[in-house]
Amino acid sequence: APRRRRRATLPPGPKAIPIIGNLLQLPRVNPFEIYAKWSKTYGPLLYFHVMGREFVIVNSLKAAMDLFETRSNLYCHKPRMVMAGELVGKEQTSMVFSRYNDRLKECRKITHSWMGKMSIVETYPLQEIGLVRLLEALLDDPERFSDHVRTYAGTVLLRLIYGTRCLPRDDPHIALSEHVCGLTAEAMRPGRWFCDFLPWMANIPEWFPGAGFKQWAKQTRRTTMELIQGPYEVVKKAVIDGTAPKSWLADEMLDESGQIKGGEEAYNLMMASGSLYAAGIDTTVSAIRTFFLMMARNPEIQKKAQDEIDSVVGPNRLPSVSDRPSLPYINAIIKECLRINSIVPILPHSSDTDDVYEGYLIPKGSFVMVNAWKILHDPEIYPEPENFRPERFIPSPGEEMQMDPEELVFGLGRRTCAGLYFAQSWIYLNMTQVLFAFDIGPAKAPDGNLIVPPARFETAGHIRVPAEFKCSVSPRSPEKIELIREVATMVRDD
């Protein structure tokens, strides 16, 4: 471990080789599974280091809560990432990567005013319009269900943030956003960049042999900036011209005297709005795709959910947000989808000062990573964790309700998800409206056999997503088709 006067001992962990540390043991795929295994040997807190970077993995719920919730004032920072955070500059352009500083606090205030518990209610009508479009797309082209789920989540997000009216296909702003999401994932890929382990490399000049990474970083930085600045400038001009459609950003651009905001205030608005698409798209899409996958695999659960919707909503209207309190089984399905996937499997935070927990030293600046996947798949908390069982979250006589995964999946402490209420309502509407109108089932092979999709997940960037799968999505009745078409024409000219 890096040399430092230690006040306490480091947590236990796998034995390291000098200089390169645990590099050779560092898992490239699904590291959270390996960390979970290591915790059987080393306990809930484990330590390792790789070429000077220190990692503390937190594998138990109690330690996660004690550190990230109770000591949130310490663990509210994000660890230093040389490529993504510094060279590409995400620390200055994205809330997710930022340190916990005044600018982040301002950004969180802004996003709270847009997506807090009260404000989110104002977005329901737009969300419902987006949903009708999704249902229509599922009617017209059910095989591409997975693409539609992404397209309409993106469309609704950009409409809310910037008032942008996206094209249903090949929209240039969505294309650029997706491109930047890809670049960010590349910038964060573990083991991809030497400079992440040897931070001094960040200072070598661009012309230096082997400094190609700096060229890449410069270009990526430019593209990333373009993504957040482009739409900001468009909205700004429209606000000045008085032609801006209603949006979160447009509503916030003028100060009390009717002047366009400038300086730090303007920058914070640009950063807050620019952070939301990237933070919101892969996560919600992963949740909704998990739902399709689990429905295709569990026909009885699906039937039970549809019965619940039918009895509460009836046949003549689409389900809405106000039905939610009457749909406990749907709510349990949402929780179970979030648990079984654990969309953000590892939560990395960092502290600016050394800390001691249960006698162990947690060094300042180390990557302190809560293994959310491990906790959400811990058989002590969730018996038979690989089984999809919404009943875990329905109170029943003689059986205690299992821990609500939503306490963990949206993060902990001062850095919890800024889009929580949007995510919850959007996911709920997707799941409920889709089940109201469609049956989801295994796809049919050319020989007529049904292919039940396997429950396989993979990690892309820091998000866990279902591996690509096929399923059938068919309308439940001619009446449902008619209802969707009817509602769709009513909202056509919104």
Ligand code: HEM
């Ligand atoms: C199922 C959907 C979602 C999940 C599971 C999720 C989960 C998370 C998690 C785990 C974090 C990091 C928390 C931490 O470090 O402790 C986070 C942060 C964040 N999320 Fe979400 N999220 C979701 C949807 C969204 C949506 C829809 C938006 C925006 C529209 C959004 C915006 C953000 C932002 C801006 C942050 C950074 C907050 C900060 O660092 O202060 N998220 N989210």
